[in-house]
Amino acid sequence: MISDVIADAKERMGKAIEALRHDLMTIRTGRASPALVEHIMVDYYGVPTPLQQLATISVPEAQQILIRPYTRGDIPAIEKAIAKSDLGLTPTNDGQVIRLVIPPLNEERRRELTKVVNKRGEEARVAIRNIRRDANKDLAELEKESLISEDERKRAEEKIQEMTDQHIKRVDEIVKEKDAEIMTV
Structure with a gap:
């Protein structure tokens, strides 16, 4: 039961990161891309x-x-x-x-695009935190139904928090890479 909740959260967080990558591919960087x-x-x-x-x-x-x-x-x-x-x-x-x-980007447009990238990154972070909240809620329900103990719930919540931190770190890396790509002249 606990492993199912953790696996579901991990899968959904992975999908949030993939959605961010796909979304950022559509932001033009001054180079042509299909x-x-x-x-x-x-x-x-x-x-x-x-x-x-x-x-x-x-x-x-x-x-x-x-x-x-x-x-x-x-x-x-x-x-x-x-x-x-x-x-x-x-x-x-x-x-x-x-x-x-594709015309070369001017400095002002580059700055606007980095703001858009950062906004999309924040949306991905919020999505990941919402997934964490849902998983913790599921664990609390399992504990309430006496299917798991309080200690098991707390250990699972710690695992989910570690997963959340890893995925948010990955979002930050993706956003930083895209910002660097946009600001490269």
Whole structure:
């Protein structure tokens, strides 16, 4: 029972970290990456469809993303979706492919992006603490139902706290890496 609670908490904390990594991949750093546009939803015949299902996305140069739609008729819809997204990039097309040129980031924009990264990091920390709270609540219920002793509950809570500290430390490392990546000119 205790091991189930701890295993569940560990799995959920791991998922919170993976969600943070995935989220931070979409923040542009001045270098082109397919992850910047993969999440964009294109209105494909009235159905929101991820861009990666409608086109191949490649990075031929460090500052450029190349989007090659599977059918030419999708180009206007993809351009519209990119223009409406929060990327702030203007798509250009030559009738075959769509090119996105990633401009170098200025100092002010870099600082704004580090604030966004830190905010997302704090959201991940809060999520991990909420998982800890839920696990501790589950342990308290097990103790209340006399399924475990008070000592067992306290030992399990200490394990969960250690896990929480490790995961929060990992979040801090990920945020620090992303900040360094953004501030690199």
